[in-house]
Amino acid sequence: MTANLVNILMGGVFHAAILFLVAAGLQVVFGVQKIFNLACGSFYALGAYTGVSAVGYFTAHGGPPALFIIPLALGGLAVGLVGVVVERGLLRFVYDRDETFQLLLTFALVLMLEDLIRMTWGTAPVSTGGLYLNYGQARILGATVPVYNLIVIAASLAIALGIGWLLSRTVFGRIIRAAADNREMAEALGVDMRWVYVRVFTLGTMLGTLGGALVIPATAAMSEMGIELIVEAFAVVVIGGLGSMRGAFVGALVVGVLRSVAISVYPELEMLLIYLIVIAVLIWRPRGLFGTAAA
Amino acid sequence: MRTPVVLSLVGIAFLGLPVLAPTYYVTLMLPFMAYGVVLLGLNLLFGYTGLVSFGHALFIGIGAYTGAVLTTHLGVRHMELILPAAALAAAVVAAPVGALCVRYVKIYFGMLTLAFGMVFYTFLLKFYRLTGGDEGMRMLRPYLLGSEWSGFSKTAYLIGPYYYFSLAVLVLATLLMWRIVRSPFGLCLKTIRDNPLKAESLGVSVPRYRWYAFMISAVYAGVGGALLATPTGNVDPTLAYWTHSGNIVFMVLLGGFSSFFGPLLGAFAFIFLQDTVMSVFPYWRLIFGAVLAFIVIFAPGGLMGLFARRRRPVEVSRA
Numbered sequence: 001m002t003a004n005l006v007n008i009l010m011g012g013v014f015h016a017a018i019l020f021l022v023a024a025g026l027q028v029v030f031g032v033q034k035i036f037n038l039a040c041g042s043f044y045a046l047g048a049y050t051g052v053s054a055v056g057y058f059t060a061h062g063g064p065p066a067l068f069i070i071p072l073a074l075g076g077l078a079v080g081l082v083g084v085v086v087e088r089g090l091l092r093f094v095y096d097r098d099e100t101f102q103l104l105l106t107f108a109l110v111l112m113l114e115d116l117i118r119m120t121w122g123t124a125p126v127s128t129g130g131l132y133l134n135y136g137q138a139r140i141l142g143a144t145v146p147v148y149n150l151i152v153i154a155a156s157l158a159i160a161l162g163i164g165w166l167l168s169r170t171v172f173g174r175i176i177r178a179a180a181d182n183r184e185m186a187e188a189l190g191v192d193m194r195w196v197y198v199r200v201f202t203l204g205t206m207l208g209t210l211g212g213a214l215v216i217p218a219t220a221a222m223s224e225m226g227i228e229l230i231v232e233a234f235a236v237v238v239i240g241g242l243g244s245m246r247g248a249f250v251g252a253l254v255v256g257v258l259r260s261v262a263i264s265v266y267p268e269l270e271m272l273l274i275y276l277i278v279i280a281v282l283i284w285r286p287r288g289l290f291g292t293a294a295a
Numbered sequence: 296m297r298t299p300v301v302l303s304l305v306g307i308a309f310l311g312l313p314v315l316a317p318t319y320y321v322t323l324m325l326p327f328m329a330y331g332v333v334l335l336g337l338n339l340l341f342g343y344t345g346l347v348s349f350g351h352a353l354f355i356g357i358g359a360y361t362g363a364v365l366t367t368h369l370g371v372r373h374m375e376l377i378l379p380a381a382a383l384a385a386a387v388v389a390a391p392v393g394a395l396c397v398r399y400v401k402i403y404f405g406m407l408t409l410a411f412g413m414v415f416y417t418f419l420l421k422f423y424r425l426t427g428g429d430e431g432m433r434m435l436r437p438y439l440l441g442s443e444w445s446g447f448s449k450t451a452y453l454i455g456p457y458y459y460f461s462l463a464v465l466v467l468a469t470l471l472m473w474r475i476v477r478s479p480f481g482l483c484l485k486t487i488r489d490n491p492l493k494a495e496s497l498g499v500s501v502p503r504y505r506w507y508a509f510m511i512s513a514v515y516a517g518v519g520g521a522l523l524a525t526p527t528g529n530v531d532p533t534l535a536y537w538t539h540s541g542n543i544v545f546m547v548l549l550g551g552f553s554s555f556f557g558p559l560l561g562a563f564a565f566i567f568l569q570d571t572v573m574s575v576f577p578y579w580r581l582i583f584g585a586v587l588a589f590i591v592i593f594a595p596g597g598l599m600g601l602f603a604r605r606r607r608p609v610e611v612s613r614a
Contacts, residue, residue, distance in 0.1 A: 036402055036405075036406075038541075090588055090592070093592045094591065094592060097591075097595075099401055099402055100347045100401075100405075101591050101595060103347070103349075103402070103405065104541075104544065104545070104548060104587065104591050105587075105588055105591045105592070107541045107544075107545070107587065108584040108585070108587035108588040108591065109584065109588070110538070110541070110584070111580040111581070111583055111584030111587065112580065112581050112584030112585060112588070113584075114580050115578035115579070115580040115581035115584070116578075116581060118578060119578055119581070227537075227538055231409075231413055231537060234406070234409065234410075235410075238406060238410070242402075267421070268421040268422060269421075270417070270421065271413070271417045272414060272417040272418060272421065275410050275411075275413050275414040275417060276414065278410045279395075279407065279410050279411065279414070282399075282403065282406065282407050282410065283395055283398075283407075286399060286403055
């Protein structure tokens with residue numbers, strides 16, 4: 001009984017850890033640039049496929065399987081640099097446009113990235129095999145949990161704390177918060193907004209691609225994973241509140257754990273339950289649970 | 296005026312197409328006409344009222360599933376009954392959904408419609424026994440004008456009677472929408488789009504009018520969805536998926552949301568372009584994503600905006 005419960009809970013928290021990374025990317029971009037990035041799920045998929053390739057390259061060249069997490073994370077972070085290209089090449093043209101057009105531009109990215117992934121990696125699912133079992137299994141209250149999942153949860157927590165530190169204690173964080181709060185005032189005080197936007201968008205992209213890379217050892221990369229995850233990340237930010245990091249954290253936990261519970265109790269409910277909560281939150285408290293402070 | 300001339304030429308072309316054009320292109324016209332009906336409605340919301348729905352595929356799904364349930368399970372085969380039923384089903388769902396959604400604008404409206412669309416999608420996918428799950432449901436060939444057209448093969452039926460039936464529906468839908476946008480009601484919607492505060496102070500009940508627009512556009516999407524189901528012969532949950540909603544907004548933008556006929560041109564261009572691209576290059580989304588990005592950045596007026604050079608520039612900047 002307890003073992004079962006722990007299993008469900010750990011599954012949910014693992015999923016929440018990944019969701020948090022993607023949702024945090026969505027939040028930081030929305031907080032500063034006021035763009036709701038539909039393509040954050042596509043970045044996640046891109047990170048996942050790159051992760052598989054990076055690990056494949058690493059092991060094929062004699063890298064010790066136990067260290068696979070290093071190329072995995074590096075690959076995930078490196079492909080996040082595509083954010084620079086996207087921001088400079090596309091998004092910068094639409095900052096002063098109606099948000100409908102910004103939304104549609106990110107939808108264009110969703111379409112392009114989906115097929116770019118299919119062109120590069122094919123349509124069949126790819127995975128890293130059972131590599132993650134290298135780290136063994138841990139026994140928690142009678143349940144067996146892969147140690148890899150615990151590592152990811154810890155990494156996600158560390159990143160959450162890191163973002164918190166970045167936003168509250170560093171100069172760049174202060175600039176981000178100022179820009180989120182009042183763009184014109186920040187610019188008047190000498191902040192080069194173009195530079196901020198590039199960095200913020202790339203940070204958001206990297207969070208998404210890293211999330212995708214980290215999830216991949218525990219599952220397989222499929223070309224639809226991006227457009228499926230975006231609606232979950234969307235649920236997270238709506239529940240937590242658009243633009244709020246604390247909101248992303250709480251929202252990810254709510255969505256991850258509830259989904260995991262629903263799957264084991266009444267599978268038909270799975271995502272239905274999440275969307276119903278999203279609707280309830282939007283109607284009852286459209287700003288979300290933590291939607292007061294931006295970024 | 297040029298417009299009546301163009302319209303009569305287009306009308307003649309449509310009437311003569313099944314006789315003159317190769318069968319394949321005639322069958323491509325069927326989804327075009329179905330989407331045409333959907334987009335006329337969607338643009339009442341998008342172009343005329345200024346609300347962008349990212350969940351409108353919900354109502355296409357409702358229309359299509361209404362048709363499938365009626366023909367396969369309830370033995371109702373007459374298209375003249377299926378279309379009103381689809382419209383009614385869409386209206387019944389749109390009434391509460393719309394009432395909740397129109398309380399919000401801009402991104403929150405988009406998010407709420409997306410969430411409702413995904414609720415319906417998940418329902419279709421997960422409640423296998425009712426909906427057939429991911430395999431969906433068959434849509435049997437409907438009777439038209441009381442006749443089964445049993446002497447016609449599937450293709451002959453589609454490019455013959457069904458083509459003209461769809462055309463008639465599209466023409467009726469277009470005439471009706473033309474009346475709607477030219478009516479005082481349509482003018483109120485435009486005022487709401489351009490200046491909701493002013494509309495309110497002039498005595499227009501903004502949420503109520505937005506709700507009406509939502510209902511009308513949902514009914515159009517329901518009818519279009521039912522029309523769309525017959526050529527495919529099968530309905531499945533992806534009809535209600537959020538990317539489908541995105542695609543129909545794309546079609547409106549491709550044609551031009553600020554013009555009455557823009558969405559129809561958009562549906563036409565989307566379907567024939569998709570077909571052309573797919574025949575030479577399997578990754579049509581890559582090309583279409585690039586086209587969409589180009590339109591958003593450089594030509595927000597869409598194809599209509601490119602044609603109509605002398606018209607007033609499209610207003611896209613943030614108010």
